[in-house]
Amino acid sequence: MTRFDAATPTERRKLFADAITAHRKRNSPFLTVEPGELPSxxxxxxxxxxxxxxxxxxxxxxxxxxxxxxxxxSEFPEFRIESLDSPDEAEGTHARISARSDANRLASFMDAAFQRVYGYDDxxxxxxxxI
Known part of the structure; x- marks a missing residue:
């Protein structure tokens, strides 16, 4: 991979798909994505x-x-919430979602999660x- 950020829906989904592919090819332990800032x-x-x-x-x-x-x-039938962990000392829930799909579908979910779950605009x- 040669780029690490993107700011439009199409560019972000391509970035995410490329990062997922790179993660799989490298057999890296994990891939992490963050937005550049908090939503307003x-x-x-x-x-x-x-x-x-x-x-x-x-x-x-x-x-x-x-x-x-x-x-x-619920809109991604091939995905399942596998576990929800809410430790007493935490103010939230750690969710683990099994996602058996191709890189493009995974990228679409990731982009939608930032927008619909965390409130980011497009x-x-x-x-x-x-990675």
């Missing part, structure tokens, strides 16, 4: 992230974000921060 109406001060490893997405969510994530996963910039 964010309640939290933490920038969200999505990790992908083998055939699983991992992400942290507030209660409201978790409801939106469940709705999004012009946000995403960064591949680890």
């Amino acid at each position: 109406d964010a309640d939290e001060e933490l920038i969200p992230w999505i990790q992908f490893t083998e055939k699983t997405f991992a992400m942290d969510c507030t209660d409201a974000e978790l409801d939106r994530l469940k709705s999004l996963v 012009t946000f910039t995403a960064w591949v921060v680890a």
Whole structure:
């Protein structure tokens, strides 16, 4: 891979698909994607992230974000929420989603998750921060 950020829906999905392909070819432990900044109406001060490893997405969510994530996963029949972990010391839930699909479908889910779960508009910039 030679580029690590993108700011339009088409560019982001291509970036995500390329990063997933690179992750698989390198047999790396995980792939991590973050947006460049918080959405303008964010309640939290933490920038969200999505990790992908083998055939699983991992992400942290507030209660409201978790409801939106469940709705999004229901639109991807080949994806399943495998576990939801809410430790007492945490203020949210760590979700693990099994995702058995091709790189383009995985990329579409990742882009939709940033927009629909975390509230980013379609012009946000995403960064591949680890492969």
